[in-house]
Amino acid sequence: MVSKVELTLVASNDSVGQPWLWRLAKEFSVKVNIVKANVDQESGWAIVELEGPLEEVQRATAWLMTTGLHVEAAQRSVGA
Numbered sequence: 001m002v003s004k005v006e007l008t009l010v011a012s013n014d015s016v017g018q019p020w021l022w023r024l025a026k027e028f029s030v031k032v033n034i035v036k037a038n039v040d041q042e043s044g045w046a047i048v049e050l051e052g053p054l055e056e057v058q059r060a061t062a063w064l065m066t067t068g069l070h071v072e073a074a075q076r077s078v079g080a
Helices: 020-027 054-064
Strands: 002-011 031-039 044-053 070-079
Touching: 002 054, 020 031, 020 044, 020 054, 044 054, 054 070
Parallel strands: none
Antiparallel strands: 002 044, 002 070, 031 044
């Protein structure tokens, strides 16, 4: 089953320079699509879509919540 979730990620000064999206794509079997983003040296936010097997999307989302980023799910869809 393929799942897609749209997340809003907000980074503070401490975490804005970290390669979070690169790690998502490298460590989890999900497609990462950047819908919109605004990042500078002090803070940043990104709206991203994660798509892949339901279990991988859940694992990736859970991992993001351990990174210090503020993570908010905007919408979720599950397809066959």
